[in-house]
Amino acid sequence: MDTTTQPTVAAVRKSITVQADPQRAFDVFTAEFDMWWPRSHHIGKSPMKKAIVEGRAGGRLYSEQVDGTDCDWGTVLVWEPPHRFVWAWQISAQWQFEPDLAKASEVEVRFTAVPGGTRVDLEHRHLERHGMDAAAIRTAIDSPNGWGTLLDMYAAEAERRRA
Amino acid sequence: MVTYEHPQLDALGDGTRRAILARLLDGPLPVGELAREFPVSRPAISQHLRVLKDARLVTDRADGTRRVYTLNPDAFESLREYFDQFWNHALAAFKRRVETPSPRASGKKSTAASAKTDQPRTRRR
Numbered sequence: 509m510d511t512t513t514q515p516t517v518a519a520v521r522k523s524i525t526v527q528a529d530p531q532r533a534f535d536v537f538t539a540e541f542d543m544w545w546p547r548s549h550h551i552g553k554s555p556m557k558k559a560i561v562e563g564r565a566g567g568r569l570y571s572e573q574v575d576g577t578d579c580d581w582g583t584v585l586v587w588e589p590p591h592r593f594v595w596a597w598q599i600s601a602q603w604q605f606e607p608d609l610a611k612a613s614e615v616e617v618r619f620t621a622v623p624g625g626t627r628v629d630l631e632h633r634h635l636e637r638h639g640m641d642a643a644a645i646r647t648a649i650d651s652p653n654g655w656g657t658l659l660d661m662y663a664a665e666a667e668r669r670r671a
Numbered sequence: 672m673v674t675y676e677h678p679q680l681d682a683l684g685d686g687t688r689r690a691i692l693a694r695l696l697d698g699p700l701p702v703g704e705l706a707r708e709f710p711v712s713r714p715a716i717s718q719h720l721r722v723l724k725d726a727r728l729v730t731d732r733a734d735g736t737r738r739v740y741t742l743n744p745d746a747f748e749s750l751r752e753y754f755d756q757f758w759n760h761a762l763a764a765f766k767r768r769v770e771t772p773s774p775r776a777s778g779k780k781s782t783a784a785s786a787k788t789d790q791p792r793t794r795r796r
Contacts, residue, residue, distance in 0.1 A: 520754045524762050526769040536769045544768035546761055630762065632754050 519633035526626050530619040533626040534590035537617060538563055551599055552579040561595075563587060569595055580605050585614065593617045600638060611637050687711060688719045692728060692742065699741040701734065 526533050536544065542559045550556040554575035562568045562584065569582030586594035596612040598605055606612050618629045691705060702720060706713040720740055723729045730743045 517751050520751060520758055522758045522762055524766055526766050528769045533769055537765060540768065544761070544764040546757075546764060549757070549761075628762070628765075630758060632758060635751055635754065 517635040519631050519635070521632075522630045524628050525622060525624070526628060528625055529590075530621050530626045531590040533619050533628060534593065537619075537628075538589075538593060541569075550579060551581055551605065552577065563589070582612075583609065586616070591619055597632070606638075613637055685719070685722075687715075688723055691716075691719055691723065691740075695729065695740060695742045699739050701737040701739050703737065705740065 528536070538561045541561045545559045547556060550559065550571040550573070552571055552573035552575075554573045554577070556571045556579075557574050558572045560568075560570055560572065562570075565584055565587045567584040567587070568580055569584070570578050570580045572578055581597075581599050583596045583598065584593070585596055586592055594614060594616045596609050597615055598607065598609070598612040600606040600611070613632060613634045616631045616633070620627045620629070687709060690709065694700065694705065694708065702713070702716060705720070706716045709716060711719075720729065720731070723740075724731060727743055729740050731738050731740050733739075
Protein backbone atom coordinates (compact mmCIF):
# COMPACT_ATOMS: atom_id res chain seq x y z
CA MET A 509 0.00 0.00 0.00
CA ASP A 510 1.68 3.15 -1.06
CA THR A 511 1.46 6.30 0.88
CA THR A 512 0.66 9.86 -0.06
CA THR A 513 3.56 11.77 1.43
CA GLN A 514 7.02 10.64 2.38
CA PRO A 515 8.16 12.23 5.59
CA THR A 516 11.09 14.51 4.94
CA VAL A 517 14.04 15.16 7.17
CA ALA A 518 15.50 18.65 7.36
CA ALA A 519 18.86 18.98 5.66
CA VAL A 520 21.98 19.27 7.77
CA ARG A 521 23.69 22.59 6.99
CA LYS A 522 27.13 23.71 8.07
CA SER A 523 29.28 26.72 7.26
CA ILE A 524 32.87 27.32 8.15
CA THR A 525 35.44 29.82 6.99
CA VAL A 526 38.95 28.67 6.22
CA GLN A 527 42.07 30.75 5.72
CA ALA A 528 42.82 29.75 2.14
CA ASP A 529 41.57 30.72 -1.28
CA PRO A 530 38.69 28.77 -2.86
CA GLN A 531 41.04 26.85 -5.13
CA ARG A 532 43.08 25.48 -2.25
CA ALA A 533 39.96 24.81 -0.17
CA PHE A 534 38.41 22.92 -3.07
CA ASP A 535 41.59 20.96 -3.73
CA VAL A 536 41.96 19.95 -0.11
CA PHE A 537 38.32 18.93 0.06
CA THR A 538 38.62 16.71 -3.00
CA ALA A 539 42.14 15.84 -4.15
CA GLU A 540 43.37 15.70 -0.55
CA PHE A 541 40.23 14.11 0.77
CA ASP A 542 42.25 11.31 2.30
CA MET A 543 44.23 13.81 4.37
CA TRP A 544 41.30 14.95 6.46
CA TRP A 545 38.46 12.46 6.10
CA PRO A 546 37.85 10.71 9.44
CA ARG A 547 39.67 7.38 9.22
CA SER A 548 36.88 5.53 10.92
CA HIS A 549 34.37 6.50 8.26
CA HIS A 550 34.29 3.86 5.58
CA ILE A 551 32.16 0.82 4.91
CA GLY A 552 34.89 -1.61 3.99
CA LYS A 553 35.35 -4.91 5.76
CA SER A 554 38.97 -4.18 6.64
CA PRO A 555 40.62 -0.94 7.78
CA MET A 556 40.72 1.89 5.25
CA LYS A 557 44.01 2.57 3.55
CA LYS A 558 43.04 5.58 1.47
CA ALA A 559 39.90 7.60 0.69
CA ILE A 560 39.62 8.81 -2.89
CA VAL A 561 37.46 11.27 -4.82
CA GLU A 562 37.57 10.92 -8.59
CA GLY A 563 37.52 14.54 -9.75
CA ARG A 564 34.91 14.56 -12.49
CA ALA A 565 31.14 14.38 -12.82
CA GLY A 566 30.24 10.72 -12.57
CA GLY A 567 33.46 9.95 -10.70
CA ARG A 568 33.46 7.64 -7.73
CA LEU A 569 34.05 8.26 -4.07
CA TYR A 570 35.65 5.13 -2.80
CA SER A 571 38.11 3.78 -0.34
CA GLU A 572 40.99 1.40 -0.73
CA GLN A 573 41.07 -1.10 2.07
CA VAL A 574 44.11 -2.78 3.55
CA ASP A 575 42.81 -6.15 2.34
CA GLY A 576 43.23 -4.90 -1.25
CA THR A 577 39.57 -4.34 -2.01
CA ASP A 578 37.98 -1.10 -3.16
CA CYS A 579 34.82 0.07 -1.56
CA ASP A 580 32.51 2.47 -3.40
CA TRP A 581 30.35 4.76 -1.32
CA GLY A 582 29.47 7.74 -3.50
CA THR A 583 29.18 9.26 -6.98
CA VAL A 584 30.17 12.78 -8.03
CA LEU A 585 27.01 14.54 -9.27
CA VAL A 586 28.35 18.07 -9.84
CA TRP A 587 32.00 18.92 -10.38
CA GLU A 588 32.57 22.67 -10.71
CA PRO A 589 36.03 23.47 -9.35
CA PRO A 590 36.74 25.56 -7.41
CA HIS A 591 33.20 26.60 -6.46
CA ARG A 592 30.89 23.65 -6.10
CA PHE A 593 31.01 19.92 -5.54
CA VAL A 594 27.99 17.64 -5.07
CA TRP A 595 28.05 13.94 -4.45
CA ALA A 596 25.56 11.19 -3.77
CA TRP A 597 26.00 9.63 -0.33
CA GLN A 598 25.38 5.99 -1.19
CA ILE A 599 25.57 4.40 2.20
CA SER A 600 22.39 2.76 3.35
CA ALA A 601 21.22 2.84 6.92
CA GLN A 602 22.49 -0.74 7.07
CA TRP A 603 25.99 0.56 6.24
CA GLN A 604 26.04 -1.03 2.82
CA PHE A 605 26.76 0.53 -0.56
CA GLU A 606 23.47 1.72 -2.06
CA PRO A 607 23.65 1.53 -5.87
CA ASP A 608 20.24 3.18 -6.37
CA LEU A 609 20.74 6.96 -6.49
CA ALA A 610 17.06 7.45 -5.67
CA LYS A 611 17.85 5.96 -2.26
CA ALA A 612 20.96 8.04 -1.68
CA SER A 613 21.22 11.36 0.10
CA GLU A 614 23.25 14.23 -1.38
CA VAL A 615 26.01 16.41 -0.07
CA GLU A 616 26.61 19.79 -1.68
CA VAL A 617 29.66 21.86 -0.83
CA ARG A 618 30.11 25.43 -2.01
CA PHE A 619 33.30 27.45 -1.79
CA THR A 620 32.91 31.24 -1.76
CA ALA A 621 35.72 33.76 -1.51
CA VAL A 622 35.31 36.05 1.48
CA PRO A 623 37.75 38.57 2.98
CA GLY A 624 40.57 36.57 4.52
CA GLY A 625 39.64 33.22 3.06
CA THR A 626 36.85 31.00 1.83
CA ARG A 627 33.46 30.28 3.25
CA VAL A 628 32.59 26.62 2.89
CA ASP A 629 28.87 25.87 2.98
CA LEU A 630 27.89 22.25 3.25
CA GLU A 631 24.40 20.84 2.92
CA HIS A 632 23.58 17.18 3.46
CA ARG A 633 20.05 16.74 2.15
CA HIS A 634 17.42 14.14 1.28
CA LEU A 635 18.31 12.14 4.36
CA GLU A 636 14.82 10.65 4.27
CA ARG A 637 15.84 8.72 1.17
CA HIS A 638 17.81 6.41 3.40
CA GLY A 639 14.50 5.07 4.54
CA MET A 640 12.49 5.03 7.69
CA ASP A 641 11.83 1.32 7.87
CA ALA A 642 12.34 -0.57 11.06
CA ALA A 643 15.80 -1.82 10.17
CA ALA A 644 16.91 1.68 9.21
CA ILE A 645 15.65 3.15 12.41
CA ARG A 646 17.25 0.42 14.46
CA THR A 647 20.68 0.49 12.88
CA ALA A 648 20.90 4.23 12.39
CA ILE A 649 20.67 4.77 16.11
CA ASP A 650 22.49 1.87 17.63
CA SER A 651 23.94 4.11 20.29
CA PRO A 652 23.28 2.96 23.85
CA ASN A 653 21.23 6.02 24.74
CA GLY A 654 17.59 6.43 25.57
CA TRP A 655 16.41 7.05 22.08
CA GLY A 656 18.18 4.02 20.77
CA THR A 657 16.53 1.90 23.39
CA LEU A 658 13.10 3.33 22.71
CA LEU A 659 13.41 2.86 19.01
CA ASP A 660 14.78 -0.62 19.46
CA MET A 661 11.67 -1.42 21.38
CA TYR A 662 9.50 -0.35 18.64
CA ALA A 663 11.48 -1.73 15.82
CA ALA A 664 11.23 -5.06 17.63
CA GLU A 665 7.52 -4.56 17.86
CA ALA A 666 7.35 -3.82 14.15
CA GLU A 667 9.16 -7.02 13.35
CA ARG A 668 7.04 -9.03 15.71
CA ARG A 669 3.95 -7.78 13.93
CA ARG A 670 5.35 -8.48 10.51
CA ALA A 671 6.40 -12.01 11.37
CA MET B 672 19.68 8.01 30.30
CA VAL B 673 15.95 7.97 29.97
CA THR B 674 13.91 8.90 32.97
CA TYR B 675 10.47 7.59 33.57
CA GLU B 676 9.08 11.12 33.34
CA HIS B 677 9.95 11.02 29.68
CA PRO B 678 6.66 11.61 27.84
CA GLN B 679 7.82 9.52 24.94
CA LEU B 680 8.65 6.62 27.16
CA ASP B 681 5.25 6.92 28.77
CA ALA B 682 3.67 6.96 25.36
CA LEU B 683 5.60 3.84 24.44
CA GLY B 684 4.70 2.10 27.66
CA ASP B 685 1.53 0.75 26.14
CA GLY B 686 1.37 -2.22 23.78
CA THR B 687 -1.38 -0.78 21.61
CA ARG B 688 0.47 2.48 21.15
CA ARG B 689 3.66 0.66 20.24
CA ALA B 690 1.68 -1.38 17.75
CA ILE B 691 0.17 1.78 16.25
CA LEU B 692 3.65 3.23 15.78
CA ALA B 693 4.84 -0.01 14.24
CA ARG B 694 1.91 0.10 11.85
CA LEU B 695 2.77 3.69 10.90
CA LEU B 696 6.29 2.61 10.00
CA ASP B 697 4.69 1.44 6.75
CA GLY B 698 3.29 4.89 6.01
CA PRO B 699 0.60 7.39 7.03
CA LEU B 700 -2.87 6.09 7.84
CA PRO B 701 -6.22 7.67 8.56
CA VAL B 702 -7.62 7.12 12.02
CA GLY B 703 -10.53 5.09 10.65
CA GLU B 704 -8.22 2.57 9.08
CA LEU B 705 -6.18 2.25 12.24
CA ALA B 706 -9.38 1.67 14.18
CA ARG B 707 -10.37 -1.13 11.81
CA GLU B 708 -7.05 -2.87 12.25
CA PHE B 709 -6.94 -2.84 16.02
CA PRO B 710 -9.29 -4.67 18.33
CA VAL B 711 -10.16 -1.58 20.30
CA SER B 712 -12.85 1.05 19.85
CA ARG B 713 -12.37 4.07 17.69
CA PRO B 714 -12.51 6.46 20.66
CA ALA B 715 -9.79 4.35 22.29
CA ILE B 716 -7.65 4.62 19.16
CA SER B 717 -8.20 8.37 19.12
CA GLN B 718 -7.13 8.55 22.75
CA HIS B 719 -3.95 6.56 22.01
CA LEU B 720 -3.21 8.82 19.05
CA ARG B 721 -3.62 11.88 21.23
CA VAL B 722 -1.05 10.52 23.67
CA LEU B 723 1.34 9.77 20.82
CA LYS B 724 0.78 13.23 19.39
CA ASP B 725 1.37 14.90 22.74
CA ALA B 726 4.62 12.97 22.96
CA ARG B 727 5.47 14.25 19.46
CA LEU B 728 5.87 10.74 18.12
CA VAL B 729 3.19 11.26 15.48
CA THR B 730 1.74 14.21 13.61
CA ASP B 731 -1.69 14.54 12.06
CA ARG B 732 -3.20 16.45 9.23
CA ALA B 733 -6.62 16.81 7.69
CA ASP B 734 -7.25 15.04 4.40
CA GLY B 735 -10.79 15.98 3.43
CA THR B 736 -12.93 14.70 6.25
CA ARG B 737 -10.30 12.25 7.40
CA ARG B 738 -7.50 12.78 9.85
CA VAL B 739 -4.28 11.13 8.72
CA TYR B 740 -1.52 10.17 11.15
CA THR B 741 2.15 10.01 10.26
CA LEU B 742 5.24 9.16 12.25
CA ASN B 743 6.84 12.44 13.19
CA PRO B 744 10.15 12.53 11.35
CA ASP B 745 11.49 14.88 13.99
CA ALA B 746 11.17 12.02 16.45
CA PHE B 747 13.57 10.13 14.23
CA GLU B 748 16.24 12.72 14.28
CA SER B 749 18.83 10.13 15.04
CA LEU B 750 20.13 9.84 11.49
CA ARG B 751 20.10 13.61 11.13
CA GLU B 752 21.75 14.08 14.50
CA TYR B 753 24.36 11.57 13.52
CA PHE B 754 25.22 13.57 10.40
CA ASP B 755 25.02 16.83 12.28
CA GLN B 756 27.72 15.61 14.65
CA PHE B 757 29.64 13.88 11.92
CA TRP B 758 29.94 17.03 9.80
CA ASN B 759 31.06 19.13 12.76
CA HIS B 760 33.84 16.65 13.28
CA ALA B 761 34.74 16.20 9.60
CA LEU B 762 34.70 19.91 8.72
CA ALA B 763 36.89 20.74 11.71
CA ALA B 764 39.40 18.20 10.41
CA PHE B 765 39.08 19.68 6.92
CA LYS B 766 39.74 23.20 8.24
CA ARG B 767 42.83 22.01 10.12
CA ARG B 768 44.12 20.41 6.96
CA VAL B 769 43.47 23.46 4.76
CA GLU B 770 45.20 25.74 7.21
CA THR B 771 48.19 23.48 7.74
CA PRO B 772 51.05 24.57 5.51
CA SER B 773 51.44 21.79 3.01
CA PRO B 774 54.84 20.92 1.54
CA ARG B 775 53.04 20.36 -1.75
CA ALA B 776 50.90 23.48 -1.67
CA SER B 777 53.33 25.84 -3.33
CA GLY B 778 53.20 25.84 -7.08
CA LYS B 779 50.91 22.87 -7.33
CA LYS B 780 47.33 23.54 -8.25
CA SER B 781 45.63 20.41 -9.35
CA THR B 782 41.89 20.53 -9.73
CA ALA B 783 41.52 16.89 -10.51
CA ALA B 784 41.54 14.62 -7.56
CA SER B 785 44.57 12.47 -7.77
CA ALA B 786 45.13 9.13 -6.27
CA LYS B 787 48.55 8.84 -7.75
CA THR B 788 50.67 9.53 -4.74
CA ASP B 789 50.76 6.87 -2.15
CA GLN B 790 52.92 8.75 0.24
CA PRO B 791 52.13 8.39 3.92
CA ARG B 792 49.94 11.03 5.44
CA THR B 793 51.85 14.03 6.56
CA ARG B 794 52.06 14.41 10.26
CA ARG B 795 51.12 17.65 11.85
CA ARG B 796 53.89 19.10 13.89
